[in-house]
Amino acid sequence: MEKVIIVGSGCAGLTAAIYAARANLSPLVLEGRQPGGQLSTTTLVENFPGFPDGIDGPQLIMNMHAQAEKFGSRFSYSEATGFEPMNSHVRLQIDGEQWLETQSLIIASGASAKWLGLQNEEKMIGHGLTSCATCDGAFYRNVPVAVVGGGDSAAEEALFLTRFASKVYLIHRRDKLRASKIMAERVQRCDKIEPIWNSVIARYVPDQKGEMAAVDLRDVSTQEERRLPVACVFVAIGHEPNAKPYAGKLEMDGEGYLVTKKLVESKYPGVFIAGDVADRVYKQAITAAGAGCAAAMEAEKYLSGLE
Ligand SMILES: Cc1cc2nc3c(=O)[nH]c(=O)nc-3n(C[C@H](O)[C@H](O)[C@H](O)COP(=O)(O)OP(=O)(O)OC[C@H]3O[C@@H](n4cnc5c(N)ncnc54)[C@H](O)[C@@H]3O)c2cc1C
Numbered sequence: 279m280e281k282v283i284i285v286g287s288g289c290a291g292l293t294a295a296i297y298a299a300r301a302n303l304s305p306l307v308l309e310g311r312q313p314g315g316q317l318s319t320t321t322l323v324e325n326f327p328g329f330p331d332g333i334d335g336p337q338l339i340m341n342m343h344a345q346a347e348k349f350g351s352r353f354s355y356s357e358a359t360g361f362e363p364m365n366s367h368v369r370l371q372i373d374g375e376q377w378l379e380t381q382s383l384i385i386a387s388g389a390s391a392k393w394l395g396l397q398n399e400e401k402m403i404g405h406g407l408t409s410c411a412t413c414d415g416a417f418y419r420n421v422p423v424a425v426v427g428g429g430d431s432a433a434e435e436a437l438f439l440t441r442f443a444s445k446v447y448l449i450h451r452r453d454k455l456r457a458s459k460i461m462a463e464r465v466q467r468c469d470k471i472e473p474i475w476n477s478v479i480a481r482y483v484p485d486q487k488g489e490m491a492a493v494d495l496r497d498v499s500t501q502e503e504r505r506l507p508v509a510c511v512f513v514a515i516g517h518e519p520n521a522k523p524y525a526g527k528l529e530m531d532g533e534g535y536l537v538t539k540k541l542v543e544s545k546y547p548g549v550f551i552a553g554d555v556a557d558r559v560y561k562q563a564i565t566a567a568g569a570g571c572a573a574a575m576e577a578e579k580y581l582s583g584l585e
Pocket residue numbers: 285286287288289290291308309310311312313314315316317319320322323324325326356357358359386387388389390391403404407408409410413414520523552553554555561562563564566
């Protein structure tokens with residue numbers, strides 16, 4: 279029987295691992311399909327405290343990993359595929375086969391940004407293609423940028439980006455926003471935002487260094503294409519929480535995010551939830567790390583109570 283299993287090795291999972299390992303619990307961390315989580319897909323991170331010159335996302339993750347390992351965390355590339363809460367422990371299925379038993383579980387499986395599914399998309403992420411204006415907006419001062427989407431988050435990202443960019447194109451495949459009335463009105467009133475209706479991005483156009491230089495837009499009614507120079511594209515079409523194994527067993531909101539009580543608690547004693555898998559609002563490395571810390575401290579308290 280394990281004492282603590284942590285599902286996920288992003289900022290939340292690794293911070294939980296550091297705290298649980300330092301509490302002598304020797305946690306087992308399941309890394310899943312994206313070891314290191316979302317930060318492993320980005321370049322410079324400028325808003326994680328403690329790094330005044332910024333730090334490369336993958337480097338930050340490698341540091342957290344080394345710190346967790348140093349105190350005795352164990353790692354496995356397995357994926358959690360099934361979840362069964364029992365009276366005094368939890369059964370967790372890995373890779374669709376084996377079942378592990380654990381006294382406590384920390385679910386830190388994050389969320390995946392939805393992308394457009396274009397050909398060179400994976401290569402462009404972190405090179406002028408991102409899903410987070412709060413994270414990357416400040417890198418694009420006095421240059422034109424584009425936001426893709428038509429909901430509240432697209433409207434919010436576009437408005438936020440007007441603080442930095444010379445122009446914000448809001449690309450939407452329909453002829454009006456699906457955002458709330460108040461957000462749509464704010465967008466309309468803002469001179470710096472230019473909506474481009476009935477249009478989709480057909481392809482990203484990188485420069486010679488592989489950084490975003492332009493996008494090719496396709497009008498969905500006429501199929502005509504035109505090139506739009508932009509330094510960055512912010513895709514704001516939503517996130518998908520990685521919470522499938524818990525469907526029907528843990529509480530979820532309408533978008534599939536896990537619901538917590540008191541920051542990290544689930545409805546089962548001993549099962550804690552941390553980071554983007556339960557966060558539809560902040561979605562930041564530091565908030566995920568903070569929740570990971572809280573989850574590990576709660577798990578430690580829960581295990582002490584069992585003794
Ligand atoms: C391009 C980009 C740039 C960003 N830039 C910044 C930035 O500059 N500053 C900032 O603060 N934030 C930034 N963010 C947001 C930040 O990365 C996230 O808020 C943070 O990574 C969330 O951490 P997490 O641990 O909750 O989840 P994630 O990082 O999503 O990690 C989830 C982990 O869970 C694992 N997993 C998922 N399902 C399973 C399963 N079934 N079994 C086992 N493991 C599983 C995955 O493999 C992964 O290891 C950025 C995000 C992106 C996409």
